[in-house]
Every structure is written in C-alpha cells, then in structure tokens.
Amino acid sequence: MSGGITFVDVLAPRAYSGAPGQLTGLGGTEATLVRIAESLARRFRVTVRQSSRQGPDAQSGGVRYGGFNVKGPLLEAPGTIVVVNSWKVAMRLARLHPGARVIVWQHVFPGRHNRALAPALRAAGVELLCVSVAHANWMRGFLGADAPAIGTIHNPISDDLYPDDSPRDPDLVLFASSPHKGLGQVFRRYEALKERVPSLRLLVADPGYLAWPTGPVPDGVIPLGRLEQPELIRWMRRALCLFYPQDQFAETFGLVIAEANAVGCPALLQRGLGANDEVASDPGQCIDTGNPDAVAARIADWRCDIGRRPLATSRPEFRLSRVTGRWAALLQTPAARPPQGHAMQD
Template identity: 75%
Template sequence: MSGGITFIDPMAPRPYNGAPGGLAGLGGTEATLVKIAESLAGHLRVTVRQAARQGDGLSGRVRYAPLDLGRPLPEAPGMIVVLNSWKVAPKLARLNPGARVVVWQHVFPGRHNRALAPRLKAAGVELLCVSAAHADWLRGFLGADAPVIGHIHNPIADDLAPDDTPRNPDLLLFASSPHKGLGQVFRRFEALRTDFPTLRLAVADPGYLAWPTGPVPEGVIPLGRLDQPRLIGWMRRALCLFYPQDQFAETFGLVIAEANAVGCPALLHRGLGANDEVASDPGQCLDTADPQAIAARIAEWRQTVGQRPLAQAQPRFRMSRIVDLWAGQLPEAPARDPHVPIHPAEKEKGTA
C-alpha cells in the first residue's frame, strides 16, 4: 500500500507519542505534531518517524517508527513532512522521488539557512509555515532563493469554548517557557502593581528550558508544568494572558489562540511575530513599552470582566478545519473516512 503521509522528526532528544505522558518534558512543536498526526489518522495512513526512536510502536491509529536516512521510506508515502530540518529534507527527496517533500517550519531559521535555500529549491522541497506572518517573514528572509512557501495555522480543539467559571480580575497568567520574554514580563508586571497592588501573576512553565529571568517580583505564583486540562482551567480563571514583552517573536502562539477560545484575552506587543494574526481582536495588541497603555488596558478589562467573554475563538484555527487543510496537501486528496464528522469550516478548501 502506498500513499498517506509520513512526518519526520530528526531533532527531538527522545522518542514520543500521544500516549499519556508521552510528551513529558517536550515542547509545543512535538505536541502539535502529535495532535495533527492523530487527527489525520482518521482520514488516511499516518507514520511518524523519529531519529531518537529504536523500535516501532502504535499510538491510536498512528505508527511511530525509527528514521533511516540511508534508504527510501518503506511505507512509500505520498507526502513527507520534515520538522524544521533543511538538511534532512533534500536527502529524503532524493530517496523518495515519488513523494511531495515539505519542511514544516515552526521556528524562525538562522542566517546559515539562507545558504541551504537553493538546495531546497533545486530538490523541489517546499516550506510550510505556521502563520501568514511567519511565511511573509521567511519570504523576505530568503528573497529570490526562496522555494515555494505556504502556511497552515496550528490547531486548537473544536470544543474549546467559554464556560461559567468565574474570572478573577486580580489574576494574570503567563503560560510559556521563560525564554519567551519572562524577565521583561516580570519587570512590567512589577510596574503595573504600582497602579493595581492586588494583582497576582501565575506562571506556568513547561519546564523544558531553564532561563535567567532576574528577580521574581512580589505577587508571582509559580505553577510549574501543567497538563492541558489544568492549564485551560487557569485560562478560564485569569483576567488575561499577560505577555507584555517585545523580545521573543512567536511564529504562531498556540496559548494565545487557546486562551482566546475560552474567553481569555491576551495582552500582547503589537506587530511582534504572529501576535496580531492570532489574537481574535486588535484590542489585545498594543505598545507594551508604554506602561500607561498596559495599565489602561488592564483597567478596561477589569471593569468589564464577568459581563461577557473578553475574547473568542477564531474558527480558522479549529482542528477540524486544520485537518482538512492538511489532508488537502497530499498529491491526491484521500477519500474521507465516513465515520469522521465533517465540521462546517471544512467546506472551505485552500491552504489557509
């Protein structure tokens, strides 16, 4: 049997899958790959190959297998999706000439990648980014040497929605690795507390990277690593995600999209990475170098909390929509499994 899709992860430090605990200590990129792979497996044959894996395994309907870059992939996939590696993709294109090969880019590449771009282009390898802002940046970065570049957003669950959990006007939430500007967030939270001394900042750290942040201000609640249900619970209770930093640009920003989906706004720096694209309304993005702008937005949200959800989901990020877009990337779109329900947004075809 040929066809289907194979995801290639040549970089993860250990094997992983979608079983309970299978992603412990890893980041959002690996978690997103698992979600996409397991959702696509309801439509077509999906294999995930990892350089760190020694033996085959099955999680849900997805086969997890080792990676051998010395021979063609035995499953003969119609599409090969390589996670971030510009060096591995041309090798796979040569070994599997019948497959469409795509680098699924989750990060902003370094300057050394410019020299690799002509090799991707010559091999017919494409680049797939996680937001339009990410794709636009990459086109400008590579210039005339750019291969074909597209984007498909990262997904949020179809059932994420506001509920009747009371929202605490004194609770802010930071839910990312500390290297994503937490030191700057601490300083801006400390300044904000001069106007709102009862504010608290809960910090959920996935724990995969230690990072210096400077002194921890009063009012910070360390949460450590949270599983997804507990993190969503904090998003339901918090006044907002508190991300007033301009040092780290997100290529997508999944926690922003998830928080918005349960009615929690995010306080973001305007024009940074994909912030303006992912936030569900422009009022979440401002100049976070301006402490008065931060204080004014927090005051506004505190006054209206409890009257209505302060944010909403963007339907184009829903999993059913994203899975349909992924399935449509195959050279020949597969027949849909009749047991998999069709979401209304899936009627819109395209590349996001």
C-alpha cells in the same frame, strides 16, 4: 506499500506519541504534530518517524510512531514526507525518495545559515510550510528570489475549547510559556503594573523543557510549574488575561494565545511582533507593551468588563477540524505539480 504520509522529527529531545503523558515536558511543536497526525489518520495512512525513538514502534490514535536513521531512507515508501524544521534532512530524503513529495514544516524562524540552502530546496522541489501568514511573509523576505514554494497552514486548537461559567479573578494574570520567551521582561513590566494594582498576582506555568535566566522574581509571582493541558486550560478560564507584555521573542504562531482566546481569556500582546496580530481574536489585545500607561489602561478595561461577557473569542479557522481539512486538501494536491504558496493558505 506506497502512498500515505510520513512525518519526520529529528529534533525532539525524546520519543513521544499521543498516548497519555507522552507529551509532558515537550513543546507546542510536538503537541501540534501529534494532533495533526492523529486527526489525519482517519483519512490517510500516517507514520511518525523520530530519531530519538530507540525502542519498539508505538501505536496511538491510528498513527504508527517509529524510529528514524538520519543517514538512511524511510522504511516505508510514502507519497508525502513532512520534515519538521530540518532542511538538510528534507533534501536527503528528497534524494532517497525521488517519487515522494517532500515538505519542510517550519515551526521556527530559521538561522542565517539556512539561507544558503534555499536554492537547493527549490531545485529539489522541496516545499516550505509555515504556521502563520506572518511567518510565511517573513520567510519570503528572508529567502528572497531563492525561496522555494512557501505556504501556510495554521496550528490547530481543539474543537471543544469554549468559554464556560468559571468565575474570573480580576487580580490574577497568567504567563504560560517557556521562560526564554521574554519572561524576564514580563517580570519587569509586571512589577511596574503591580505598583498601580497592588493586589495583582502573576501565575507562571513553565513547561520545563528549557532553563533560562530571568532575573529576580518579583513579589506576587506564583509558580505553577509544569501543567498538563486540562489543568492549564482551567487556569486560563480563571485568569483575567494571558499576560505576555514582551517584545523580545516573536512567535511564529502562538498556540497558547489561540487556546486562551478560545476559552474567553484575552492576551496582552506586543503589537506587530511575530504572529501576535494574526492570532489574537481582536486587535484590542495587541498594544505597545513598552508603554506602562497603555498596559495599565488595557488591564483596567478588562477588569471593568469581567463577568459581563467572555473577554475574547475563538478564531474558527484555528479549529482542529478546519485545519485538518486544509492538510487533507494539501495532501491530495498532485505531487507532480507542487502548489504555489497561496494554494496552502487559508
């Protein structure tokens, strides 16, 4: 049977689906893929192929999750193939399925070795889909004249994330990312802030998929370990802010920032880094985090405003229903005439 959409993931460390507990210990890329695939399954026939899946196929949310042999063709004949991050796999599938539209869904900043593959992507008609405008603009600059068609569809947050009446603790700040995303620098900047606000505590929620050296752990740090999504959201509702004052790791989107904002929790972010300014719901969240006075002033402002109103708001264009609509529009574009980059943007 032809038609439908197949997502191909050759990089996940283990098989997963949308069933309860399946995404525990995995990152935002896998969670986003499941969210999009199962939302699209209401309109399209959707399959997710994973090279790490060795057992039988699984069903969840109307989506079939099956295995994938990286050296062979897909078992189905999809109208659209979406490959997560792997340019080489995308080009191989474009050769094996000449009638299909092939898109690389790029969630990361690629390495320099990828630049040499850009002309082959363009020649094969393979498109790149980025997760923020900042990400897409960086990609165009990185690839230059050899770039294939590049577009943007943001990662989604749930439609039901809103502030509630949970009381916020003015002395509680939250880091909720893998430690390789600048946690060592966050620790040092938290120490400097704690000298001014001795009662401050830093919660650290680590998804646990990557060990990373961070240096000494300061006093007042409370490790939460790996949290399921509902529990993480509860901490976002209680914390003064998402505490992310680092300039070492650039996010291509920053799902945790969008989710925190959606429940009224602001994020303390480095201005001009990755997609921070694009994802934050207001510019006041993005400052020079290398300036201790600026960090202390922003924290003091939020501590004064706590309880008066939500300290942040959601961005409606990140809602799952809106993002799914953009995916549906992309998939309904005729494959014979791939859209230019702007056709996939919000």
